[in-house]
Amino acid sequence: DTTVKQNPRYKLARVGKPVNLICSQTMNHDTMYWYQKKPNQAPKLLLFYYDKILNREADTFEKFQSSRPNNSFCSLYIGSAGLEYSAMYLCASSRRTGGNTLYFGEGSRLIVV
Amino acid sequence: GDSVTQTEGLVTLTKGLPVMLNCTYQTTYSPFLFWYVQHLNEAPKLLLKSSTDNKRTEHQGFYATLHKSSSSFHLQKSSVQLSDSALYFCALTHDSGYNKLTFGKGTVLLVSP
Numbered sequence: 001d002t003t004v005k006q007n008p009r010y011k012l013a014r015v016g017k018p019v020n021l022i023c024s025q026t027m028n029h030d031t032m033y034w035y036q037k038k039p040n041q042a043p044k045l046l047l048f049y050y051d052k053i054l055n056r057e058a059d060t061f062e063k064f065q066s067s068r069p070n071n072s073f074c075s076l077y078i079g080s081a082g083l084e085y086s087a088m089y090l091c092a093s094s095r096r097t098g099g100n101t102l103y104f105g106e107g108s109r110l111i112v113v
Numbered sequence: 114g115d116s117v118t119q120t121e122g123l124v125t126l127t128k129g130l131p132v133m134l135n136c137t138y139q140t141t142y143s144p145f146l147f148w149y150v151q152h153l154n155e156a157p158k159l160l161l162k163s164s165t166d167n168k169r170t171e172h173q174g175f176y177a178t179l180h181k182s183s184s185s186f187h188l189q190k191s192s193v194q195l196s197d198s199a200l201y202f203c204a205l206t207h208d209s210g211y212n213k214l215t216f217g218k219g220t221v222l223l224v225s226p
Contacts, residue, residue: 004156031212040122042216043202050211090157098208099145099164104157 003027006091006105013085013112019078021108023091029103031096032074034066037088037107049074050096081112115140117205119217126193126224134188134220136177136203146179146186147214149202157202161188164208198224 007022023032033048047056049068056064063085065077078085088109092102116139126132138144145164151157163170163179163186170177175190186203203217 033214035216040218042117042218045213045215048211048213055211092214094212096212098206098210098212099162100212101147101159101162102212102214103159104149106154106156 004091004093004103004105006089006108008108009106011108011110013081013110015082015112016080019081019085019110019112021076021089021091021110023074023076023105024072025091025093025103026072027093027103028071029093029095030071031094032068033092033094033102034064034074034076035090035092036060037090038086043090046076081110083112086110086112115142115205115207115215117203117215117217119203119220121220122218123221123223126222128195128224128226129192131191132189132193132197132222134201134203134222136186136188136217138184138186138203138205140205140207142207142209144179144181145206145208146177147202147204147206148175148177148186148188149204151200151202151219153199157200160201193222193224195224195226198222 004025034046035043037043068074088107091105094100094102147162148160149157150160166181
């Protein structure tokens with residue numbers, strides 16, 4: 001079973017309000033990722049967990065937080081949503097070693113108004 | 114850092130015709146190249162992957178050959194079908210460090226009857 005589930009699929013948020021997106025995987029992968037996808041742009045890696053170690057990309061370091069309470073679950077947290085956070089958020093999982101396939105969820109579409 | 118370039122944003126074709134979607138990349142490490150396909154409202158799914166120079170990889174009628182000399186991994190199909198209409202991403206990772214995937218912007222393939 002190669003399943004990655006994301007909730008919610010759609011989220012409407014007000015500017016300044018928090019947003020929490022959830023991801024789960026059933027493949028016992030050691031690494032989970034969050035990507036942000038905006039129209040006509042490449043998916044952009046925001047952060048990833050290897051086991052319990054959080055790695056955030058330099059240019060998104062202060063904008064997103066995350067937690068991984070166990071191997072199967074990972075969340076993406078925005079403390080105060082701005083209009084620029086409107087995007088599709090894709091969760092993925094894989095084994096750590098380079099070249100392994102990433103398995104993606106269907107995404108969470110966030111609209112900030 | 115790593116980068117992936119997909120030159121076409123949109124490709125429109127009549128079914129039965131051949132297609133080639135371009136992908137070039139830059140990395141200083143030994144590369145792994147991927148093609149992901151995303152149908153409407155679905156998760157991106159792996160279509161092909163390769164790390165072997167000059168070896169053709171095939172799946173579901175699609176094929177690609179990694180050419181390290183030209184840093185390319187173009188996706189081809191000899192006869193497109195209506196069901197091939199989707200968003201296609203080329204992506205890159207390598208064998209150094211974590212398995213972080215760098216994406217191109219994606220190419221939308223629209224196949225008409």
